[in-house]
Amino acid sequence: MTGQHFYEPRNGHGLPHCPLNAIVAPRPIGWVTTISSDGRINLAPYSHFNIFNDEPPILIFGSGREKDSVRNIRQTGEFVWNLATLQLAKQMNITSADFPNGTDEMEMAGLEAAPSRLVRPPRVAASPAAFECKVIEIAPMKDAAGRVLPSFVVQGEVVGIHIDRAYLREGLFDTAAAQPLARCGYRGEYAAVTSLFQMFRPATPADAVAMAAGAAR
Secondary structure: OOOOOOOOHHHOOOOOOOOHHHHOOOEEOEEEEEEOOOOOEEEEEEOOEEEEEOOOOEEEEEEOOOOHHHHHHHHHOEEEEEOOEHHHHHHHHHOOOOOOOOOOHHHHOOOOEEOOOOOOOOEEOOOOEEEEEEEEEEEEEEOOOOOEEEEEEEEEEEEEEEEOHHHEEOOEEOHHHHOEEEEEEOOOEEEEOOOOOOOOOOOOHHHHHHHHHHHHO
16 A cells, blocks of 8 residues: 555544554653642643753653543642653552542552652652752643643753763663663554664754765765
């Protein structure tokens, strides 16, 4: 079969399963720890997540509804992002279950909590890296017509970063050694980063032209 399959999302995709999340992949996982105002810990993964600014570091995750994570962040203004890895894949998957309100998913998954320095929510002790965050904004999503959706976008500023020294090589974080986990769409499909390759950004437009000429050969 050749050609293009085109569809307008509002009219349905006409395929066995929606391809959206399989196309926008891999996506890093927002494995978020929060704590309620009365001290109950929550840990949940979000596949709509990424970091969107460097200075100051700002990360954003999307929640399809106002889950415990969003409610807890509203109450306390704080959360922790934990790096989900291949080694922690089973535990991450357990925390994705729709447990009753107040359940400690970290305990359910057999994960040890480690204290944070600047925020109340703990971090996952076994994770190679964790970001302590202060909330900037929790905003409902809207569609192009301005209709408010039941989904939310959470923005947080990273105020503290933990890195397991075992994953530092000459001062650089060894991504391949950590084997970060990523969501790939459809049902239960994931990928793990196990190897890297280098491709340097052209320093000047002339370098880019030379690269293009080389690629065309």
